[in-house]
Amino acid sequence: MLPPGTLALSIIFGWIALSTIIAILAGILKKFSLEEWFVASRGLSFVVIYFALAAEIYSGFTFLGLAGWAYKFGAPILYALAYFVTAYSVGFMLTPYYNRIARKLGLVTQPDYFVTRYESRWLGVLVAIIGVIFFVPYIQLQIGATGIIIELASYGAIARTTAMIIAFVLVALFIFIGGIRGVAWTNVLQGILMWIIAIALLSVPFTTFGGIEPMFRQLEAVSPQHLTLPGAAGIHGIPWYMSTLLLCTLGFWMFPHLVMRAYAAKDEKTIMRSTAWMSWYSILAFPIVIVGLYAILMYPELANPDWAVMWTVRDMFPAWAVGLVGAGGAAAAISTGAGLIQASAGIIARNVVQKGFWPKASDIQTAWIARFLVFIVTIVALLLQLYAPSLLVSLLLMSYSGMVQFFPGIVLGLKTKWVTKAGVASGLISGVFVVILTTYVWSNPLQIHSGIWGLLVNLIVTIIVSKITTPPSETTIKAFLEEAATKA
């Protein structure tokens, strides 16, 4: 009999190896080009785009963080379950436009949308830089989650640092070769695994307490504040819940990697269908929240709340199941990380290099730059995780708040004629500035989330500045508004 750690580890690394091979195969079977590497030649079918989105959206945070938050704060985590429902409604409305406009105007990244709509490559550079700054902490978070999962699943046999390095070197390799297609195919594998795990986790309270209700009743006796807002810390009241839910609902489809996935779908019907069906996926987050609450009763003294899922699994299931859950969790973190890395490298290459400082770069040169940037982005994120893990936690706090600042530029660009590049740029900058103020100087005034304060100021500035500056050319406006209008 193998030691339990070895078994778990062989499953996890077997999984990663299999993903790498599939991704590489998916990549080398296609001719390398800008459109292929960035948006899979706009040809991803429903099944692939569905699992690609699912695996990118359900990340290491879904696996460890949801339970960790439930463990630490209790009911406030329900905001996340709520936005897993509401965000898809917004996606259902926005993504068909993304897909249609990108196909017609040849967009391959999210900042491209701004470059084309506002006829300004420097606005594209600004959007790209803001996007990537708020992105790097997310990549780092995925790397950290992978480390925790592998360390716990191996029962301490592999140190976190080694695990992180091995896993993400492989990831960088498969994105280098496979681009978005590689990312998408590995995610198909992960999607299936996550469902199995969620169902298995649901059995835990039944085995220990004989049902959900006895568990909740006991929790009510031990820590009633975990069961309602404002939660165990007392800082997540109703205004916080409402504003955070609004923030995530509006901000979700602003994330550059998700915008790029909408471009990669083979037509607008496919992406609409994916977002509609994706909403069914969210239910698998529910058992994970339950496990977080379960851990409050079982392990009241966890040093790190993010361990809740892995501790529960180690106690309740045999070693092979630990391997499977570890593989699922690591795959979740890795696939999200891969998508984020691919998008960041793509955005820097396309919008900072090709459309910014080196306009002479051809498409194929840009694609090669993006490929090599994959390694640089990975290395930077790894180094930050290894040497300054707390440095970026502060940025992560603002990730959603930062992303939602793209909302006025994208939505006003679809619906109005008068919005201008000066308006969008000044709105964006003032929005981000207000987010920083309301995160660090006055933290969430009136318990309303910093991102919403930023968005409010951003909208006002965008409108005022747009009204006094000149909008882009008629042809551009027409191209966008026509695409946004009803189609038979």
Add this chain to the structure above:
Amino acid sequence: MSEGEAGKRERCALYLALIAPVIMILGAPLINRTEPYIAGMPFIFFWHLLWLIIGPIFLTTAYLIRIGKIKV
């Protein structure tokens, strides 16, 4: 198919898709309670589980309306 019919389909789909966000955000002050327990869980947890199921039903219906599989 006339432009008007497509427009009507799109509008219906839009309203249907908006139900979940509007109710979930604006309903928050009303659902912050543990009693009554339903399906073995405090009300606020049950409420979220409920929407994890009916939200997708609305959205899938919206999609089917939008592509014309369900007539409006």
